[in-house]
Amino acid sequence: MDRLIKPDVQAVEVFFVKWQKCGRAFKLTNLMHTMSVAVCLTLSDPSLFSVLKPFSIIPPLTTSSFTLVLNELCDQPPFSSPPCTILVRSSMLPTGKAHQDDLHRLFSRPGPHIFKDVVIPIYFVGPHVAEFLLSPSSMSLEINFLFSKAISWCDESQLTSLLRLAVENGKSHFVSALIEAGADVNDRGPEGESLMLLAVKSGNADAV
Numbered sequence: 001m002d003r004l005i006k007p008d009v010q011a012v013e014v015f016f017v018k019w020q021k022c023g024r025a026f027k028l029t030n031l032m033h034t035m036s037v038a039v040c041l042t043l044s045d046p047s048l049f050s051v052l053k054p055f056s057i058i059p060p061l062t063t064s065s066f067t068l069v070l071n072e073l074c075d076q077p078p079f080s081s082p083p084c085t086i087l088v089r090s091s092m093l094p095t096g097k098a099h100q101d102d103l104h105r106l107f108s109r110p111g112p113h114i115f116k117d118v119v120i121p122i123y124f125v126g127p128h129v130a131e132f133l134l135s136p137s138s139m140s141l142e143i144n145f146l147f148s149k150a151i152s153w154c155d156e157s158q159l160t161s162l163l164r165l166a167v168e169n170g171k172s173h174f175v176s177a178l179i180e181a182g183a184d185v186n187d188r189g190p191e192g193e194s195l196m197l198l199a200v201k202s203g204n205a206d207a208v
Contacts, residue, residue: 003117004037004090005030005058012068012086015153016077016124023069026120028088030058036096040107041066045084049122055103057093068122076132077124081142086120125153127162134165134174147174151181159183167195 008027016022030037041054052067068086070078091106091113098106107114129150133143151159163183166174179185188194 002115004032004092004115005039005088005117007088007118007120008063009120011121011123013123013125013149013153014068014070015126016070016129017126018075018128019073021069021073023067025065025067027063027065028058029063030060032060032092034060036060036093038091038093038098038103038106039064040089040103042087042089043084044087045080047071048078048080048084051086055100055107057096057098057103059096077129079124079146084122086122088117088120090115090117123149125150127151127154127158130154130158130162131165134162134169134171136169144173144177148177151178154181156182156184160187163187164189164195 006029008029012024012026014022014024028039036057036059039056039058041051041056043049043051048071050069050071052069056064056066058064072078089107123146127150130147133147133150151162154162159178159181160183163175163178163185164187166172166178185195
């Protein structure tokens with residue numbers, strides 16, 4: 001076997017909300033039929049995120065839930081390049097039992113008994129993330145990819161609000177992505193102005 005553990009996600013997507021506690025649960029499944037597996041979860045940037053119970057034991061063919069939390073409250077998503085990741089390592093545990101200190105010692109010793117099962121990237125998603133990426137101050141090198149991730153969690157009204165913001169800020173390269181995701185191109189503002197009129201007023205007619 002090349003791995004003992006299988007995650008239920010390819011990436012952990014954290015729904016970011018300004019000044020609120022943010023986190024996301026994910027699951028790991030023990031692929032072994034007859035033996036418990038010890039797991040160790042290590043973050044590439046522990047100053048940014050924490051994992052509750054980073055050392056754990058998963059019984060045979062059992063799924064366990066883990067929670068990733070953002071360490072600090074903030075007003076904008078704390079992007080990092082490359083994005084923070086979770087390294088999942090595992091080791092067979094014939095006894096099926098061990099104390100936390102025992103698990104720490106087990107994973108502190110490199111060797112063939114340790115499986116590096118998967119590296120899971122972490123991404124911020126949600127309308128607050130998209131709003132930040134649409135702002136003039138956003139300079140992320142992976143902005144298109146991050147934006148597509150962020151809006152995947154937005155509903156139609158949120159997408160439409162983001163579309164108006166994109167037009168106002170001249171972010172023409174995001175307009176098509178928002179429309180494809182489901183933003184309402186016929187939406188009108190509080191004073192009845194269309195997106196085309198909004199683009200002309202803001203000097204960003206090329207956005208539409």
